[in-house]
Amino acid sequence: MKSKVFAGIALLGAMTLVATACSSGAGGDSGDGGGGGDETITVGFAQTGSESGWRSANTESMKTAFSEDEGFELIFNAADNDPAAQISAVRDFISRGVDAIVIAPIVEDGWDDVLQEAADAGIPVILEDRTVTASDDLYEAWVGLDFTKEGVMAGEWAAETFGDTPTKMVVLEGTTGSAPANDRAEGFAQAVEGTGIETIDSQTGDFTRDGGKTVMEGFIQKYGIDGIDLLYAHNDDMALGAIEAIEAAGGVPGQDIQIVSIDAVKDGMQALIDGKINYIVECNPLLGDLAAGLVRDVLAGEDVEKTHFVEDQTFTQEQAAEVIDSRAY
Numbered sequence: 001m002k003s004k005v006f007a008g009i010a011l012l013g014a015m016t017l018v019a020t021a022c023s024s025g026a027g028g029d030s031g032d033g034g035g036g037g038d039e040t041i042t043v044g045f046a047q048t049g050s051e052s053g054w055r056s057a058n059t060e061s062m063k064t065a066f067s068e069d070e071g072f073e074l075i076f077n078a079a080d081n082d083p084a085a086q087i088s089a090v091r092d093f094i095s096r097g098v099d100a101i102v103i104a105p106i107v108e109d110g111w112d113d114v115l116q117e118a119a120d121a122g123i124p125v126i127l128e129d130r131t132v133t134a135s136d137d138l139y140e141a142w143v144g145l146d147f148t149k150e151g152v153m154a155g156e157w158a159a160e161t162f163g164d165t166p167t168k169m170v171v172l173e174g175t176t177g178s179a180p181a182n183d184r185a186e187g188f189a190q191a192v193e194g195t196g197i198e199t200i201d202s203q204t205g206d207f208t209r210d211g212g213k214t215v216m217e218g219f220i221q222k223y224g225i226d227g228i229d230l231l232y233a234h235n236d237d238m239a240l241g242a243i244e245a246i247e248a249a250g251g252v253p254g255q256d257i258q259i260v261s262i263d264a265v266k267d268g269m270q271a272l273i274d275g276k277i278n279y280i281v282e283c284n285p286l287l288g289d290l291a292a293g294l295v296r297d298v299l300a301g302e303d304v305e306k307t308h309f310v311e312d313q314t315f316t317q318e319q320a321a322e323v324i325d326s327r328a329y
């Protein structure tokens with residue numbers, strides 16, 4: 001009920017804004033007045049940054065879905081993985097009076113105040129990709145992936161591969177405080193409980209290649225190639241950085257140290273085909289159309305589901321070779 005009333009206010013707000021825009025001739029549309037369905041929808045999109053290949057694919061998907069041809073004016077901000085910068089970008093969207101705000105929240109916490117300010121301004125918020133711990137009354141809907149399930153699928157492969165064999169594992173964690181880092185760790189731990197896999201070290205590489213390489217160099221310094229059997233990387237970019245570190249130390253990635261990773265971006269899939277990664281769990285970045293559909297539905301005052309999961313799949317080396325040429329990212 002709340003979201004219906006809320007959406008109604010948002011719609012009224014949006015109409016007022018659009019009507020004002022039309023009468024003052026501001027904004028990109030034809031200024032034909034009235035709130036007809038053909039009005040340009042102005043959307044503020046607060047993206048995490050450009051930390052990984054996955055992120056680039058997600059940004060492209062969002063920009064395509066929220067293009068002028070699709071009836072949108074997109075105000076895009078990439079926060080360079082800085083949570084404070086991302087929150088101030090959202091405040092900027094509020095002061096500009098956009099019709100709707102879409103956020104891929106870098107971290108889960110710290111969103112209550114600015115989401116309340118958006119609600120007070122009658123601007124609906126849609127989350128894409130990552131989630132927040134703030135009350136779900138403060139956003140209309142979230143579209144993304146089941147990160148816990150991704151962690152479980154990665155852990156199930158590790159459990160099947162290593163079973164009871166004593167296995168020394170290091171972990172490259174995603175951005176500290178982010179939903180994917182928290183949930184992928186949680187899901188993996190569930191799946192490997194009772195096996196011979198022991199986590200000897202776990203640090204964040206911030207989802208970047210450089211981060212993965214630097215942290216893996218530190219692990220190799222500390223334990224030696226022989227002291228590590230398995231690397232669990234929360235995304236392909238960190239796994240690719242770790243591969244560089246392993247090779248620089250004279251190790252053979254995929255053999256001396258087996259690697260399981262998440263995303264299934266092109267470069268990760270190529271490393272899988274080359275035998276440098278052993279298993280990849282996909283995390284689908286193509287969320288733009290779903291997010292755009294949710295924005296339209298919310299502004300049209302429709303009741304939308306709160307949560308929209310996009311399906312993921314998994315890839316062995318053989319499967320990757322079969323699909324790599326047909327994949328969209």
Ligand code: GZL
Pocket residue numbers: 051052053054055129130145180207234235236237262263283
């Ligand atoms: C997951 C997404 C993560 C990717 C990383 O949906 O938030 O952030 O796994 C990206 O590659 O940086």
Ligand code: ZN
Pocket residue numbers: 305307308
């Ligand atoms: Zn849906």
